[in-house]
Amino acid sequence: MVPDLSHFPRLPLGLWPTPLEEAPRLGEALGRRVLVKRDDINGLGGGGNKLRKLEFLLGQAREDGVATVITFGALQTNHGRQTAAAAAKLGMRCILVLTASVPRNGVAYRESGNVVLDHLFGAEVHVCESAGEAGELTDSLVAAETAAGRETMVIPMGGSAGLGALGYVAAAAELDAQLGELGITRARVVAPLGSAGTAAGLVVGAAGLDWLLDLPSVFRPADQARQRLMELVAETAELLGVDSPSMERVMVSDRALGEGYGVPTPQVWEALALFARTEGIILDPVYTGKAAAHLLAGGDGDSELPVVFIHTGGSPGLFAYQPELAAALGVDS
Numbered sequence: 168m169v170p171d172l173s174h175f176p177r178l179p180l181g182l183w184p185t186p187l188e189e190a191p192r193l194g195e196a197l198g199r200r201v202l203v204k205r206d207d208i209n210g211l212g213g214g215g216n217k218l219r220k221l222e223f224l225l226g227q228a229r230e231d232g233v234a235t236v237i238t239f240g241a242l243q244t245n246h247g248r249q250t251a252a253a254a255a256k257l258g259m260r261c262i263l264v265l266t267a268s269v270p271r272n273g274v275a276y277r278e279s280g281n282v283v284l285d286h287l288f289g290a291e292v293h294v295c296e297s298a299g300e301a302g303e304l305t306d307s308l309v310a311a312e313t314a315a316g317r318e319t320m321v322i323p324m325g326g327s328a329g330l331g332a333l334g335y336v337a338a339a340a341e342l343d344a345q346l347g348e349l350g351i352t353r354a355r356v357v358a359p360l361g362s363a364g365t366a367a368g369l370v371v372g373a374a375g376l377d378w379l380l381d382l383p384s385v386f387r388p389a390d391q392a393r394q395r396l397m398e399l400v401a402e403t404a405e406l407l408g409v410d411s412p413s414m415e416r417v418m419v420s421d422r423a424l425g426e427g428y429g430v431p432t433p434q435v436w437e438a439l440a441l442f443a444r445t446e447g448i449i450l451d452p453v454y455t456g457k458a459a460a461h462l463l464a465g466g467d468g469d470s471e472l473p474v475v476f477i478h479t480g481g482s483p484g485l486f487a488y489q490p491e492l493a494a495a496l497g498v499d500s
């Protein structure tokens with residue numbers, strides 16, 4: 168049964184439902200049926216998975232009379248870019264406290280991709296060297312906004328709170344309806360696992376459905392990623408007043424993580440090329456590229472099931488990795 172979300176304030180930010188596309192040439196290359204859920208082309212600000220979360224987070228913010236939203240992430244956070252775009256649309260102030268946590272320091276990484284778009288959407292952008300510095304700065308920013316008489320909401324990294332995860336509870340119902348139209352009841356759903364809000368929503372939304380959730384971690388080792396996911400699943404279920412669902416059909420691995428968050432592996436560039444050259448789909452090197460590399464390596468779970476690849480967006484971040492992408496493609500400059 169689909170949980171009732173109607174009593175949570177929600178603002179329409181994206182274009183729903185996002186398309187569920189057959190990917191026959193990719194499927195042929197992988198030897199199985201593949202469908203792609205296009206949450207990368209959901210509209211606002213270059214699109215991506217955070218819009219689903221922000222509909223609930225900013226819905227609450229609007230109800231609470233919030234004038235300023237503050238959120239966090241790595242320098243190339245897609246969440247920050249989408250929050251900045253949504254805030255611009257809603258006439259809210261947006262402050263981004265970014266941390267230079269990824270070992271990348273070229274001009275492309277520091278100034279292109281999501282960062283330049285954050286500025287374009289009018290966000291106030293701060294760059295910190297450590298999580299400690301970001302925490303202290305946030306406290307002083309909240310104090311300053313409050314002193315200026317502006318109600319302020321601090322949104323956690325990735326929008327990953329129970330409220331944000333509701334966006335993917337709704338997405339699970341949307342996907343189930345689309346699969347139903349195709350006569351598909353059993354599927355392996357693949358999605359990248361970062362700060363875990365997307366996955367938590369999918370786990371709660373998939374309760375009672377015959378889905379296997381195959382979640383490659385792109386952010387931290389598998390045991391920690393699973394632990395964080397379970398906490399967020401419990402928080403989301405509690406918010407909805409439903410029982411915490413079983414994690415039996417949820418697989419978390421870190422085989423595609425490589426050296427860590429934001430550091431692409433050679434397999435990521437291969438995966439990007441395959442998706443681009445079979446289906447004309449742009450992946451990103453931090454999230455969807457690693458999830459696709461995991462899939463190319465076989466992934467986890469029943470290989471007979473049709474695969475639904477949740478394209479969570481992130482393509483603006485590709486341009487932050489331009490030198491590495493060009494090198495992988497053998498582009499001479």
Ligand SMILES: Cc1ncc(COP(=O)(O)O)c(C=O)c1O
Nearest residue numbers: 245361362363364365454479481
């Ligand atoms: C493109 C993209 N995909 C996947 C994720 C991971 O989603 P979550 O943080 O909800 O696990 C993110 C998070 O920033 C993202 O930007």
